[in-house]
Amino acid sequence: MRWEGGVSRRGLLVAQAVLTFASTAADAQEGGTSRMKGSKTLVAYLTRSGNTRVIADTLHRALNADLFEIRPARPYPEDYEQHVAQATRERDGGFVPPLAAKVETISGYDEIFLGFPIWGETAPPPIRSFLTAHDLQGKTLRPFITHGGYGVGDNLSVLASQAKGARIQAPFVMEADQERRTLNEINGWLGRIRG
Numbered sequence: 001m002r003w004e005g006g007v008s009r010r011g012l013l014v015a016q017a018v019l020t021f022a023s024t025a026a027d028a029q030e031g032g033t034s035r036m037k038g039s040k041t042l043v044a045y046l047t048r049s050g051n052t053r054v055i056a057d058t059l060h061r062a063l064n065a066d067l068f069e070i071r072p073a074r075p076y077p078e079d080y081e082q083h084v085a086q087a088t089r090e091r092d093g094g095f096v097p098p099l100a101a102k103v104e105t106i107s108g109y110d111e112i113f114l115g116f117p118i119w120g121e122t123a124p125p126p127i128r129s130f131l132t133a134h135d136l137q138g139k140t141l142r143p144f145i146t147h148g149g150y151g152v153g154d155n156l157s158v159l160a161s162q163a164k165g166a167r168i169q170a171p172f173v174m175e176a177d178q179e180r181r182t183l184n185e186i187n188g189w190l191g192r193i194r195g
């Protein structure tokens with residue numbers, strides 16, 4: 001079975017509530033690097049609905065590593081269906097979106113944990129931006145990837161071709177809740193109680 005983008009119309013009913021939660025969590029980060037004294041390890045991650053952030057925060061605390069949230073300069077639509085459509089267009093057009101911020105001190109890290117969700121069966125466009133914007137030559141790159149049940153797609157070849165000179169390690173891969181499934185479940189419930 002393949003990933004199918006988009007949600008049912010009814011899914012949009014509750015998208016706002018779910019996204020308000022997601023953006024509240026994101027606002028606490030402020031986009032810059034959160035530093036631990038003298039750390040040579042960076043955890044950089046992209047998230048929309050928070051699954052990948054749970055892993056990133058855990059690594060940050062367990063390893064005393066610095067933490068950086070990858071954000072595009074222009075945020076994706078809050079509406080899930082619009083987000084999927086935009087991400088699909090960007091993927092198909094090979095678009096590399098500008099980032100809100102770069103890691104200014106990337107040369108100080110030996111090891112980078114890079115986390116992201118699978119979007120449209122590949123690495124999200126902002127991950128391509130991150131790999132293009134930073135020199136990872138000679139660094140150990142440890143990917144951690146979440147997906148909604150359809151696997152990691154072609155992203156390992158994306159990493160190999162874009163993280164030039166990095167020592168790419170076997171990824172940590174985890175299936176995590178899919179926002180679309182959550183929206184459909186909640187809308188089923190709303191349909192039952194509101195008809």
Ligand SMILES: Cc1cc2nc3c(=O)[nH]c(=O)nc-3n(C[C@H](O)[C@H](O)[C@H](O)COP(=O)(O)O)c2cc1C
Binds near residue numbers: 051052122146151
């Ligand atoms: C734009 C978009 C595209 C997605 N495409 C896929 C996909 O191709 N395959 C898949 O298994 N899950 C897909 N998903 C689901 C996410 O990969 C999965 O829910 C992930 O854990 C979300 O991580 P996050 O909470 O850190 O954003 C997609 C989600 C979004 C928003």
